Amino acid sequence: MADYKTPLQLTAPRYMKGYTRTMWESLVPLLISRGTTNVSKSVVETYCQTYGISRQAYEDIAEHGMTDESTGKKNPSVTTYENAVKNLRGLASDLGLTPSSQVQLQKLIIDSSDEHDGKSFSELAQDIKF
Structure with missing residues (x-):
């Protein structure tokens, strides 16, 4: 069983290629x-995979357009891209990569600290690096 206290590995897993x-x-x-x-x-793996999917879909849209000119139907990559972007937002929040999730993490860190020394929330938040 993996030790969940160890940091993530810097190098990407072998199966990851390209944008992922x-x-x-x-x-x-x-x-x-x-x-x-x-x-x-x-x-983290899911975030990276979803990012790769969004980039591939975007490239297809850039190359072939949002609709098929011969049929007028929407390029399926548009739906793939839209879904990937929605999923990226949620995963980014889970990883503390959005402004609102960073504020929530700051609040948790500050609330768990006993040493406030009379500082305001904004003063305490400035000490937390993101």
């Missing part, structure tokens, strides 16, 4: 600096 791998290698150093551990590995 690039996202892993960009995102994981930031998450490690925040203390994210292997307990979040599946969420």
